[in-house]
Each structure stands twice: as structure tokens, then as C-alpha cells.
Amino acid sequence: MTTPTQTVPTPSLQPSKELGVGSTWQAMPKPHPLDHKPCSIVLAIPARLESSRLPGKLIADINGKPMVRHVLDRCAKAQSPTAIRLCTDSPALAEPASQWGFTTVMTSPHCSSGSARLASVVTELIAAGGRPAAQTLIINVQGDQPCLDPTLIDGIAAAFSAREPTPE
Numbered sequence: 001m002t003t004p005t006q007t008v009p010t011p012s013l014q015p016s017k018e019l020g021v022g023s024t025w026q027a028m029p030k031p032h033p034l035d036h037k038p039c040s041i042v043l044a045i046p047a048r049l050e051s052s053r054l055p056g057k058l059i060a061d062i063n064g065k066p067m068v069r070h071v072l073d074r075c076a077k078a079q080s081p082t083a084i085r086l087c088t089d090s091p092a093l094a095e096p097a098s099q100w101g102f103t104t105v106m107t108s109p110h111c112s113s114g115s116a117r118l119a120s121v122v123t124e125l126i127a128a129g130g131r132p133a134a135q136t137l138i139i140n141v142q143g144d145q146p147c148l149d150p151t152l153i154d155g156i157a158a159a160f161s162a163r164e165p166t167p168e
Helices: 067-077 091-099 114-119 122-129 150-161
Strands: 010-015 025-030 040-047 083-088 103-106 136-140
Touching (some): 040 067, 040 122, 040 150, 083 091, 091 103, 103 122, 114 122
Parallel strands (some): 040 083, 040 136, 083 103
Antiparallel strands (some): 010 025
16 A cells, blocks of 8 residues: 555656657656645445345355455555555454454444444544544445455545545
8 A cells, every 4th residue: 555645656648759650658657646635545344244135245255255355355455545444343244354454443233324334433433544534534435345446446535635625
């Protein structure tokens, strides 16, 4: 993972000579979208086993790994996060996540939704980012998205970090 102040080379095409027949383009590094604004990006994955529509779906086997493991691994491939937190009320999810190297924040089993689950531990999520709340972006990643493209996470982080004023 990179820190929000680290430059990540992202190609930007620039002409290497005057345009015309035989002109070539070369990739020029451009600053990472988060360079201009110091902020922390915390990915928060609300997860519970007792889903009303499909109980246990987060531990459903997909190519030899539980669904939630795929989601956590995809989050870890993103470049922008400062921290990744699995937010769950279930030791059956927390324990394996810890074994896989991920940090879990335990929540109440009485949360009515994933958003309520994250809201109940927002103080811990902000602390995971290591910056004040005004400099912390928390992105809610659903626990049942095993094919999530990590570049989407980076795009969301860049778009929200570039906003002035920042979302409240």
C-alpha cells in the first residue's frame, strides 16, 4: 500500500516530438491524485453471518476461499488505503480475518444495516486512519463483492479527496 503523500506513477501520454507521421507518445508520470491533500483512506467492510436473504454467504467458498477473504484481498490490492477494517459482530469472521493478517473491529449484533454497523464504530475507524476526522475518508466496501476491482477503490478515494469543500 502507498501512503496518500507518495507519488504513484500513472501514465499520461505526452508527445515526444511534434505531431506528425511517425510521432511517438511516451508515458509521463503524473502525481498521485491524493498528493495535493493529506488525508487518510480507511476501507471499512461491514460483515455479518446472519444475513436475512442468504445466511452465511460471507463464508461461501469461491475457488477455495471464503467470499469475505476475496473482498479483503481485493481491498489490500488498492493503492490508496491507509487502513482496512472488517467490521463484524461475528467471531467466526473476526478470527480467520486476523489469521489472514487483517484487523477486525467488533460491532454490536443489533446493528440494522451495514451503514449502522460502521456508524457504531466510526471512532475506531477514524483512529485507524491516524488523522483527525476532517482528514479521514471512510469508504464502505460491501462484504459480498468478491470481484471488486481495486482501481475502483482508488478512483473513489481520488474523487472524494479532490472535492472542495470535502464531504462532511
